[in-house]
Amino acid sequence: MFYPVLFLLLLSIVGFYLNKNKSVYLSKNQKLASLPAYYGYLAFLYIFVPAIIIWLGLLIGKSFILQNYLILTLGDSLSIMNSDEINLFMSKVKNLSLGISFGNETDLEKFAAEKIISFDKIFSLLTYLVLTLSSILAFLIARKKVIPNFKSQRTVEKIVNRFIQICSLIAILITLGIFLSLVFETLNFFSYVNPLHFLFGLNWSPNKAFVIDSAETIDKDILRDAFGIIPLLGGTLLIAFLAMIVAIPLGLMSAIYLAEYAPKKIRDFSKPVIEILAGIPTVVYGFFAALVVAPKIVIFGKSMGFEVSSESALAAGLVMGVMIIPFVSSLSDDVINAVPQSLRDGSYALGATKSETIIKVILPSALPGIIGSFLLAISRAIGETMIVVMAASLQANLTINPLEPATTITTQIVTALTGDTEFDNPKTLVAFALGLTLFFITLFLNYFALKIVKKYREIYD
């Protein structure tokens, strides 16, 4: 797949040297407008940029061309199939052409697979041919520019600047991609389920959508109370709340102690060690929550006389809280350190003790920033996936009891999309609607958090 790119790079480098050598030769007799290397760069860019665009176009268009080619060659036999059957046929034939066989292929499919193999060969040959031709053409144009008064440096810089400008647009493209992919599939989902039932429904039992597979017509009444997001939202908030109960006091107190009290030695040791918690992959926390913390909580609960589920919200929440401690502490640390020394000095001068200064002067003046850091931490907790996938339950349960099982938005996204994914079923499509909801919630929280922090910074800067 990537050999054409290497091939192009090779051609471009050859073009670079040919052009450079010619300009070096020219520069012996007369003065050139730019350094010889820039004539080389010009050839490189002229060859590489258009060709790579052509290559990408071919790559994207390939499956489309292939499909039409097959329909043309097998026209009669395919015309009796409906679109679902054609899709199935295509994927089966593609697998067969890659050598993956299940032994139950018809002659037609085998024939089509052979066609695909020969098509692939011709197509890759054609790709190389097109790329070579465009390279030669581009090189000839670049070659003509090797004349004393052509300012190749300026042209090269213009192209480079344009290129890096496009690179910077990629952030917008990614956001747009996220938004479009989520919205597109969500609309698809809403064609099955009324958005109001989704947003305000109190029942979450997506397995009901299985009924659709057997019945020809979709019974919208069944779907009516199968996809209510409220229990998921409840579970998500419950677990995030539990996480905050752990993370906020520990993180904030650690930040205060390390910023105001701790001797330099302890500070230099503790800060990086606590930061380790932020660097541990979330799957490790998930493992820890599911296999170490959850069983301990069950045993402890039993000894206290409580009935605790082995997939309780508590286990996931506690471990998530530990994960978020460094997040809260480092953000709060920044804000506390940003409070001007003069405020502290003023408070001490009035006879306040250190803790009084902290509680009555520093924290109130750092409050917006601290709240901002809390909001960021909450958004992190809501979007966290692996811990809840591994430790929380799959069963939706609208409860505020942390000892009961609860499920979250992220857990349900994962459940909906792992395993068999068919994109004509609300059971799968709901993942995108959940994703969109999650995207908006976190966006909203982050926006507010950043705004608060920014506003606060302006006061003291």
Add this chain to the structure above:
Amino acid sequence: MTNLIKRKKAETRFQLYGIFAVSLSLLFVLTLIVNIFSSGVGGFYKTSFLMEIYFDQKLLKLEDSPSSEQIEDASFRKLISHNFKENFSQYSKDEIKQIKKLFYRKIDKETQSYLLKNPEYLNQKVELLFTASTDIDQIHKGNFNRNIPEKQRSINNFQLGIYDQFIETGKVKKVFNKRYFTSGDSRDPESAGVASSVMGSVFTILICFLLSFPIAIFASIYLEEFAKSGKVTDLIEININNLAAVPSIIFGLLGLGILLNFFGLPRSTSLVGGMVLSFMTLPTIIVACRSSLRAVPPSIREGALALGATKNQVVFHHVLPLAMPGTLTGTIIGLARAVGETAPLLMIGMVAFIMNVPNTPLEPAVGMPAQIYLWSESAERGFIEKTSSAIILLLIFLIVVNFVSVYFRKKYEKKW
């Protein structure tokens, strides 16, 4: 006076809260690491039994000095059951069956590989090491309590008696589990390894680096050095900040919706995984690169401009090389985070059961974290240990990477 004492007490109390919070946080780190390491180190070892095997030519139906293909084709089942009958002749048929269950299910394959490596064993009696079954392995390592009632464990009392006999005669050995590092995933904990997932992670991160590093650098250069403040630039800034805070699973949905469904890229491959992770890593690298570009003093730029360099030459020849150490540190941190990321990879199907070690980024693969997830979901006890061992490997890797980045920063970073 009492008021003063009260205030003093409140002060001490407040300090104690702080100490308590810090020490509790440190304790969490300690618990986590100690717990993972103590339960995972055992996974690098395996329990094996010494047993005499007579490589009977007739039972294997082999000619004299057989070629390796012939050995590969031969069935070792008969040989194994015959040897078990010989070695444990005092037991009944049913008991021998139970003894056999103390060994790894694929003992015939193990015997075969011994013969493949040492063809001279044919028609000889040799004492060789055979992998124990995962149940015995867990008992031997002390991960499983053997004193619980017989009905609740997979090893019965007779089997435990045989195992104790093995221990007394010195036939139980703990050996380094080489297979753990060389083989891919397996249904049996005895032969499951991390090689395929390590390779999957390597490919994924390589793709992620190749995509995100150049694009991030170019984007930062443009934003920091060339862009005029305007609506588009503001929009880009907002988007970069937002992307850094989007939950990772959303990127997985992007990969599924756009890369797989729209562009039709192959599912479960490290190519797509790397692309998805590069979307996440981009903002991190851009932020790091921009702040190190900003840290380069204007005197460098002005000096270069004064010597007649164009704006592009100033940036690419002078400013960028000076900003490189900081950018690289940020890149390493971003990539380290990407290595441990699991959720987006679940979305694009990189959680498959992969036995073969992938050779290209276009083959289906899993990464290390996804392998950890898969194993931890497994009901078999032996896999829990494997999971912890994989976590140890991952953590060691991350620690090394972090040290490298700190070293980079210390060595190359300039204070202006």
